Amino acid sequence: MFLPGFRDLVRPQWVSILEELKMRGSLPIPELAKHMEMSYMGVKQHCEALHQLGYLERIRVPRTEVGRPEVSYRLASKADAIFPQAGVALSLVLLQQMKHLVGSNVPEKLLFQYYHDLQMQWLSRIQRAKSLVEKATLLANLREKEGCFSRCSYDVKSGFRIEEFHHPMWAVFESFPAAILMELRMMEQLLGTKIERRVIPGGRSGPARVEFLIDTL
DSSP states (O other): OOSTTHHHHSOHHHHHHHHHHHHHOSEEHHHHHHHHTOOHHHHHHHHHHHHHTTSEEEEEEOOSSSSSOEEEEEEOGGGGGGSOOTTHHHHHHHHHHHHHHTOTTHHHHHHHHHHHHHHHHHHHHHHTOSSHHHHHHHHHHHHHHTTOEEEEEEETTTEEEEEEEEOTTHHHHHHOTHHHHHHHHHHHHHHTSOEEEEEEOOBTTBOOEEEEEEOOO
16 A cells, blocks of 8 residues: 555556565565566566665575575665655644643543544445455455555465554554554454454564454354
């Protein structure tokens, strides 16, 4: 999920590379080419162009077997500006001011009302879906429009889940953690099932993300 109009202004291959690296973290060219179903040289040229523009970083990762370190690419800090931030700094300032001027519980009341209104706004659309999987997919799409970077996925081990790689309110959650539970309860009520929220730290296995494990039983 990029800033509005971004997709219309850049090459589609660049958009795909930035999205893949946002979801998967650092990747060498062969793996990136496999995910994108493109040629090695084609992906390498696009990565080099994005590197020259400052949107990608080159890093050397030691191989697990004998051999020279492998060159991988990952998003540079400049790429953060591509993804929506939803005026987080201003939101935090206003919430903190309300807390000091009006009362310590006022920011949480405002956040509760925000999620209540959002639930009411999305409810009629979610209810049209015929299955839980359809509902979750629609919910992920609706959250994309709010600035999240979400994807539905399934595997035998983890089951059905929504993976979230960016949320414009992460900074708000750090200052007002009660909003995390408010959002989770909103999602549960929209889908009509229990959801487990897991925070996955970034590391060698991939970028930091949040997983919403959806109970399909």
